[in-house]
Amino acid sequence: MEWISLLWSEIKKEHRNTFHSNLVYFSLLIWPAIAFITAYYSFLPFQRGADSPLARFINPDHLVLFLLTGYLGYIFFWCLVQSAWQMSFERQAGTMEMIFLSPVNRLAFVYGRSFSALAEGVWLFFTFAVLAALMVNGIQINTWWSVPLALLVLLVSAVVWGGFLTAAFLFSRDAGFLYTILDEPMLIFAGVKVPPLALPVWAKMISLCFPLTYTLNILRKLLMEKAALLEVAPQLGILSAVLLLLILLTAVILVLAEKHMKQTGNMVLY
Amino acid sequence: MLIVDQVSKVYRLKKRVGLLRSEWQDVPAVNKLSFQIEPGKIVGLLGINGAGKTTTIKMCSTLLEPSGGSISVNGLDVVKQDRQVKSLVNMIAGGERMLYWRLTGRENLVYFGHLYGLSSSLLAERIPQLLKEVGIEEAADTPVERYSKGMKQRLQIARGLINDPKYIFLDEPTLGLDVAIAKHLRKYVKELVQAKGKAVLLTSHYIQEVEELCDDIYVIDKGRLIAHGTPERLTKSLFKESTLRVTLPQISESLAEGLRELMQSHVFSWEVQEAAEEGCELIIRSEADVTSPILALISSNKLPVLKLTSEHPNLEDAIVYLAEGRSA
Ligand SMILES: Nc1ncnc2c1ncn2[C@@H]1O[C@H](COP(=O)(O)OP(=O)(O)OP(=O)(O)O)[C@@H](O)[C@H]1O
Ligand SMILES: [Mg+2]
Numbered sequence: 001m002e003w004i005s006l007l008w009s010e011i012k013k014e015h016r017n018t019f020h021s022n023l024v025y026f027s028l029l030i031w032p033a034i035a036f037i038t039a040y041y042s043f044l045p046f047q048r049g050a051d052s053p054l055a056r057f058i059n060p061d062h063l064v065l066f067l068l069t070g071y072l073g074y075i076f077f078w079c080l081v082q083s084a085w086q087m088s089f090e091r092q093a094g095t096m097e098m099i100f101l102s103p104v105n106r107l108a109f110v111y112g113r114s115f116s117a118l119a120e121g122v123w124l125f126f127t128f129a130v131l132a133a134l135m136v137n138g139i140q141i142n143t144w145w146s147v148p149l150a151l152l153v154l155l156v157s158a159v160v161w162g163g164f165l166t167a168a169f170l171f172s173r174d175a176g177f178l179y180t181i182l183d184e185p186m187l188i189f190a191g192v193k194v195p196p197l198a199l200p201v202w203a204k205m206i207s208l209c210f211p212l213t214y215t216l217n218i219l220r221k222l223l224m225e226k227a228a229l230l231e232v233a234p235q236l237g238i239l240s241a242v243l244l245l246l247i248l249l250t251a252v253i254l255v256l257a258e259k260h261m262k263q264t265g266n267m268v269l270y
Numbered sequence: 271m272l273i274v275d276q277v278s279k280v281y282r283l284k285k286r287v288g289l290l291r292s293e294w295q296d297v298p299a300v301n302k303l304s305f306q307i308e309p310g311k312i313v314g315l316l317g318i319n320g321a322g323k324t325t326t327i328k329m330c331s332t333l334l335e336p337s338g339g340s341i342s343v344n345g346l347d348v349v350k351q352d353r354q355v356k357s358l359v360n361m362i363a364g365g366e367r368m369l370y371w372r373l374t375g376r377e378n379l380v381y382f383g384h385l386y387g388l389s390s391s392l393l394a395e396r397i398p399q400l401l402k403e404v405g406i407e408e409a410a411d412t413p414v415e416r417y418s419k420g421m422k423q424r425l426q427i428a429r430g431l432i433n434d435p436k437y438i439f440l441d442e443p444t445l446g447l448d449v450a451i452a453k454h455l456r457k458y459v460k461e462l463v464q465a466k467g468k469a470v471l472l473t474s475h476y477i478q479e480v481e482e483l484c485d486d487i488y489v490i491d492k493g494r495l496i497a498h499g500t501p502e503r504l505t506k507s508l509f510k511e512s513t514l515r516v517t518l519p520q521i522s523e524s525l526a527e528g529l530r531e532l533m534q535s536h537v538f539s540w541e542v543q544e545a546a547e548e549g550c551e552l553i554i555r556s557e558a559d560v561t562s563p564i565l566a567l568i569s570s571n572k573l574p575v576l577k578l579t580s581e582h583p584n585l586e587d588a589i590v591y592l593a594e595g596r597s598a
Contacts, residue, residue, distance in 0.1 A: 009384040016373045094367035098429070101333060102385035103356040109385075262335040265281060265328070 003108060010109075011116035018086070018120065029124040036071040039193045040064060057195040065138045065224055070192035072129045073216045076122055076154055077190075080162030081182045083117030084169040091170065100261070106254045107163070107247075114162025118155070140226045149229075150222040153236070157215040157243055164246045164253075171257040191216050211246065214239040272307040272330065272437055272469060277339035279325050279493070299325040301493040302339065309436065312463055312470040314484035314501075316477075316585075318593050322493035323473040324363075327439045330471060331361040343437060357386065359437040362430035364445030366422045371415040375406055375425045378414060379432055386433040393432075400428040403458065420451040427455065431462075438462070440472045444479060452476070456483060477586040487585075491593050505588050514554040514561055516568065517545050517577035521552060528567045536560050549576055 018024060043063060046052070058066050090096040099109065133139055141147060169178065188194065189203060190212035196204060207213045218235045221227040260266070279300040284292045300322040307313045315323050328334040330341055332352045341348040343355045369378055376397060383393040401407045404424040406417075414422060423443070430438060440459070444452040456479060462468045474480050480487060481501045489497040489504070497504060518525075521542050529540055538556035545551040554564060561580065568575060 005390050006384045006387075009381045012377065013370060013373060013381050016377065017370060093370075095370060097333065098368050098382065099385060101331060101356065101361060102382065102433075103353045103387070104385040259335075262333065263282065265325075265334055 003112075006104070006108065007112045007115065010112045011119060014083075014113070014116045014120055025124065028121065029128060032071060032075045032125045033128055036067055039067050039071070043067075057198045062138050062224055064136045065133060066195075066220065067193055068129050068133055068136070069219050069223060070216060072126065073154060073212055073219055074187060074190070074192045075125045076118065076158040077161055077186065077212045077215075078182075079118055079121035080114055080158055080165055081179065083114065083121065083162060084165035085179055087166050087169045088172075096170070100258065106258070107251060110163040110166045110250065110254065111159055113166055114159045117162060118158055138224070140224055141222065142226045142228045146222045146227070150219050153218050153222075153239070154215060157211055157239060160243045160246050160250075161211050164250045167250045167253040167257070171253065171260070186210055186212060189213070211239075211242050214242055271309070271344065272471075273342050274303060274305050274326075274330065275340050275342075276302050276304055277326070277329060277336045277341055278302055279322070279329060279334065280337045299493050300329070300336075300490075303488075303490065303493065303495055304339075305488050305495070305498070307437065307469045307471055309469045310463060310467045311485045312459070312472055312483050314480040314487040315471060315473045315490065316480060316487060316589055317490040318589070320492075321490045323490065324441055325493075326490075327361060327441050327471060327473060330437070331359050331439050332356055333361070357433060358435060359439065360430040360433055360435040361439040361441065362427055362443055364423065364426075364442040366419060369414050369422060369425060369429070372413055374411045374413050375401065375417070375421075375428075376410045378425060379428055382429050383432045388433065396432070396434070397428075400431055404428045405454065420447050423447055423451070424455070427458070435468070437469045437471070440470060440474075442474055443472070444474065444476060452479070459483060477584065477589065481585050489589060489592055496592050497588075501585055505583050505585050511555045511557055512559070512583065513581040514556070514564065515577075515579045515581070516552045516554070516564070516575055517547070517549055518552060518568065518573050518575065519549040520573075521550055522571060522573065525567065525571045525573065528571065532560075532563055532567060536563060545576075547576075 040063070052060065087096075090099070165178075165182075172178065185206070186192070189196070189199070189207040190210040191207060192212075196207045196213055196217075199207060214235065218232050218239060221232050221235065277300060278298070281297040281299055283295045283297055285295040286292050303322075303326060305313065315326060317323055325334065329336050330343075330348065332348050332355050335349055343358055346355050346358070348355050370381065373381065379397045379400065380390075380393055383397070384390075388396075398407065398410075401410045404427050406421050406424050406428070409417060409421055414425065417425065427443065430440075443459075444455055447455070459470060459472075460483060463470055470483075472480065472483060484501060487497075487499060487501055487504055488495055532538075536556070537558065538554050538560050540552060540554045543551045543553060554560060565575070
């Protein structure tokens, strides 16, 4: 119960803090939609026939759906990069210290924050993506629950990712640096617009570092390739391992950083 | 009971030397400090800038770990049992930070209340009451960015009381407030302590505030305790003498004779200075109050008193004196 009210007040705080002007809707819908459309049209001039290089990795007819799922996943993850970035403002505003003054469970706080940022940040583009997916009519699912499962996978991995970033940004002086790494590289290496299989080996190695890669892989298998639960089980296993590792890292960073803060009076770890 | 026992704090800082090399530098902030606070008491922590007041307050409120010694709150150790301690204490600092400016006053309190795991029904009861007590109920649903400094500070105080703490640490709570608001806040703190039995640790640069509120004062300098006592005792023990200044048209022979006679029965010293305006100033220094025999002597000499001032030493003089004595 307390957990729910904490979550709810976190959502309200987030809403007040970020949704103060209609301009926000620009970043919520227009910007991701434009990014998605640009990606689609940048493929169009190239060869897309059955014998094209693209066809070796994805069915060219499913290009729209491929990009749509890619961008949906990307928006979920990117939204959390931004929310985590906001954390450095809380440090400057001194509200961070007040949060650490309270006995709130640190992990619960970090995940509550991620979840609420997500709830606020993605619903518009999510609606857009669902409508667009229905219109292009290429969804291939095995059973009805493939859809909720896919969404659950996306949601959980995004929240875990967000928690990790929040902890990381919280204690870093150089949040801008992480911000840069996570923008364009995530778009390319995580397979948002290019299938990771099409990447050279060195790039595949990099793509393994982005949790979004695993999530998108499962998402597409479930929604575009008619995969049954058993078929995605290995991928789900790998994703779970990755997420567990992230949760562990988050917990460790939080403990270390609070300890560091108590010793030096400074929240900045690195 | 809050017990601070032989507590030290050394900040370890990484200092850049050269391009890539850095070395550790130790900055001592608090040195073997001990004091106690009982419920229902206000304890003042005084010292010049950088004396270690904020550091001490943060250690008591679990935001900093002592490098040596121990602090316990109702028998709980602030390091080992910090989560339990956090529910018992709260800290209020002066200034306008530490609030969400885009949220309203009420929303701020709800948010911080939930961080303490308080239920919504409890908060629905407590928040309006707190807002009323600190006097910002009318602005409860206005975003904080539209608050004045004084209103932000009041909200800050309400925030610091949201978990109904037994121990309240106030770090310059009236910084930059006008006289009326500062007075209201002082009155409120007094009430909290008297009516609800809270324990308060207060730092302030306004000596008057400390003199008015505190039952017990600890003076620190460079992190070390240099004096301890009630406000009156502290000033008395440092400055035994008070000064009486009387401006007269002249000091007559008979007056000087009278003073010499008076010194047989009273203990004081006197000197004469040229006054700035006209006449001269008679300066009397004494431990006991000798105002009435002196005035009686003057009137029996039929001399008009042009000006009369009496100076008692105050705490401010005491602090400056102590700090200067240390560095000298
Ligand atoms: N985070 C920190 N890292 C390193 N040194 C610090 C840190 N915070 C404070 N200090 C040092 O510790 C000493 C005590 O500082 P503190 O803030 O406790 O003083 P203060 O008594 O509160 O002063 P003021 O009256 O100015 O608020 C100072 O020498 C200060 O430079
Ligand atoms: Mg201070």
